[in-house]
Amino acid sequence: MPAIGNILEIGRSALLTYQQGVNLTSHNIANVNTPGYSRQRLNLETAVVYNTDSGTVGSGVTATGIDRVYDRFITGQINRENQNLGNWEAREAVLGRVEILLNEASGAGLGQSMSEFWNGWQDLSNMPDGMTERTVLIGRGQAMSAYFRNTRESLDDIERDITGSIGDTVDEISALAQRVADLNGKISQIEMGGGTAHEFRDQRDLALKDLSKLADIRTFEKDDGMVSVSIGADGKPLVIDTVVPGDGKPLNLDAATGGIVDAAGNPVAIGGGKLKGLIDTRDTDLKGYIADLEDLAQTLMERVNTLHRDGTGLDGIGGRDFFTGTSAADMDVHPDLVDDISRIAAAGPGEALPGGNGNALAMADLQNSLVMNDGRSTFDEYYSALVGAVGSASRSASQGALHQSEMMTQLETYRESISGVSLDEEMINLIQFQNAYQAAAKLITVADELLDTVINML
Secondary structure, eight states: OOOHHHHHHHHHHHHHHHHHHHHHHHHHHHTTTOTTOOOEEEEEEEOOOEEETTEEEOOOEEEEEEEEOOOHHHHHHHHHHHHHHHHHHHHHHHHHHHHHHTOOTTSOSHHHHHHHHHHHHHHHHHSTTOHHHHHHHHHHHHHHHHHHHHHHHHHHHHHHHHHHHHHHHHHHHHHHHHHHHHHHHHHHHHHHTTOOOHHHHHHHHHHHHHHHHHSOEEEEEOTTSOEEEEETTTTEEEEBTTBOTTTTOOEEEOTTTSOEEETTSOBOOOOSHHHHHHHHIIIIIIHHHHHHHHHHHHHHHHHHHHHHHHSBOTTSOBOOOSEEOSSTTTOEEOHHHHHOGGGSOOBOTTOOTTTOOHHHHHHHHGGGSOOBTTTTBOHHHHHHHHHHHHHHHHHHHHHHHHHHHHHHHHHHHHHHHHHSOOHHHHHHHHHHHHHHHHHHHHHHHHHHHHHHHHHHHO
16 A cells, blocks of 8 residues: 555655746746746646556656747747838938928928029019119028038938948847857757756847847757857858857948948848848938939039029129039039129120129029929929928838837737736736645645554554
8 A cells, every 4th residue: 555655755746846836937927027038837747656556656746847938930920020120110210300301391491492592583683783682692592502501411411320320230230149149158058958048048039039120130040059140131140159250240330331241341231120221221212312412403503503604794794603512512602792792694695784684584484494304394393302202201111110010019919928927827827836835735744644643553
């Protein structure tokens, strides 16, 4: 027959097992708000049974291990969609700044200043020898030039800021890669020794999620628990076991080209994430807007200067430029005209002075001339198209970021339904383990009383 000692052993194993259950449940509850934490579950099995003359007898319960409740497929999907979110958010932030810069909703801006400039020529054509009209025209020309210069300077500032953000993102990628490598070493050391590294795996998954938002990464987990990470369309190594290439700097910002290179200086084709969004917005969108602004400024200066050289001022002299500079960055009204407004060429060739206004009329007509976009647009239409393109791109980026954010919320909610900690569920588990522990303690008390009875019989 089973000995009373067997009852004590069953009680002892039950006490230890359910104490472990209480500890694990407490650990889950404590980490209910820990980012990236995956709840853990205690696996229970019947202890080994043995045969006696009276039949098979059990020997209690045992904990066979702790599982990490985790779905690697949903984690992979979260990382892929997080990459798209990083891309859209980067575009939204940059294009939003450009949209604010070119905003004409308040009634002030480059478009309005161009309209006032052309109106200034129209006013001058009505009073070609008027000093007030000439002074106003100079002021409007200076204001429009200032808008061109400030807009170009602001776009250049945004471009420099993007390049700085790219460098910061590269540094952030290096730091996260080093963290993954360090966690690789800890996980491998613990698990190769027979232990479980669930907490370190959670931390590594969180680091990989942060990495996925910054760039397109690919991961591969080996049998020893370590994860190898590559980046870019060409799969440049980012983490190899516990090593980050380039002495911890696997990527660098090429100061000459503004592109991304690996530790050996070879170009890296970034295909997604925040880094891709920043690079594309800088090299495609922003540079395109700058080119359009320059086309507008240079064409306007060229057309106005050509007409102005053909006309004559009140002193009867022609051949003067109205604007100086070669681009939007240095555009301004010629200082000779600022010093002497009578030099403004309102009269056309051969017209009597004062009173000639043919050149001023021709200048005013430039506003409606199809001189931009290969003869298909006026100055105003060209600029309006630029503003519209910026607004459309900004709205598209905002909508993309919103959609991707909502998708990420749904995926995170689904992950939480699988791996997240439910306080209600944990409280139920806690009560179950508590009651089982108390019952096991009662079992030991009963066994002790039985032993006392046997001993007192001797």
